[in-house]
Amino acid sequence: MASKEGGNGTVGRRLAHVFPHALPVVLAYLVIGIPCGVLETQIGFGPLLALAFSSTFYTGAGQFMLPQMVLAGMPLPTTIASIVLVSSRQLLYSAGLAPYLGKGSRLDAFALAATVTDESFGVNLDRFAGDAGWDVRDGLLLNLLCMSAWALANAAGVLVGGMVSLPTVLMSFGMTSIFVCLLLGQLRDGSTYVAVLVSALLVLVCKLAGLQGAAVLLGAAGGVVCGLVWQVWGRSGGIRS
Template sequence: MSLEDVRAALPVALPVMMGYLAIGVPCGVMAAEAGLSPLAAFLLSATFYSGAGQFMMASLALAGVPLVSMVASVALVSTRQLLYSAALAPYLRSAPRPLAALFAATVTDESFGVNLSRLAGDASWTPVRATVVNVASMLSWAVANAIGALVGPALAIPTAVMSFAMTSIFICLLAGQRWSRATVVVAASSAAAVVALKALGAGSLAVLVGALVGVAAGLACASGARGGRASR
């Protein structure tokens, strides 16, 4: 890793880092309410590193949900990481195993979106730079959680505000994508599936299924486009 890689990656990571600072503090506040110290909140955020999972863990712990049910719920929500691995694996084949392992351990929803678009469309974007984005984002998230746990007892942040802060990051990432027919199909299919499943009472499962529906719709759209070109 060179200084040039860091200089190239940090501006790309900055929007994600700023968003993580905004939502990490409320997550840390909830962690403090569940009994975690600032150090514990930092270590959890730097090792488990899942915004949705950490919000869920704090909420379930405060609700008195049994540990087994808590682990199962968080694991189910986190299965979307399998989709990220499948999408990113082709771009990391040449990376050394320690670097690939660090990259895989520090991928989240937002850094996945940023890095996938760069790896697919920018020849200068390397696994090293992608990993710098991941690690910088992770550190900002962990620090924000520690700050939230430290000042938590003095703050009262409405849950609705916390939830929308996380949603707003996804909206910003979506707006910054290169829009194509496939992008529109994926976004529309995923959104429609999540809304429909939420209305049916699917709960957290709606996010996972919605992501799968979006991926399937995108693959079908891409396959149809290739078939159309081949028949000409």
């Protein structure tokens, strides 16, 4: 039986229910995914590889990091560890959605958890909390729409990068600018500021000490740990406003 919100109806009705909520994320992924694909051409990606990679390795931050770290000559273990560390936050997203997934099948719940990202997590969490007709398959469809947009944008970016010679430095500057904008959008509390400052300082110290390969990994890990400690300390009453 279809719900009043259309969440459990036919495919067309479900798509009509979900697509308006997915559209802002889809548009953003189309804009950001193309520069990511252009960067991927610098490490030998073709359109099919970019499409397959984006569909199975669904972490935008990790995909931006990969070509930049490869081009910078980072050791493979450092590259892998850094990307895994950055992508580990996906586990928290899955845990955050877990209370809403009990009414769906285990397969649908697993697929939803496996395809969630920063943006789709926020949309799904809002829908699950405020829309009685939003179910697990709606959430999964939203994730798949976003994933498709990201994968197609990456493939298009590889095509563009193959036809037009764009300086790597220029693309790196563009990606750095995007990440700065994303970072500024996350500066909401003390723990975030602590994580950012500690990460930057540790990366600087590591580079000055000659630890080029480990700088990003140690900086990211140290920043996350210090940010979590600050957050826990604040909740326990260690920080008074």
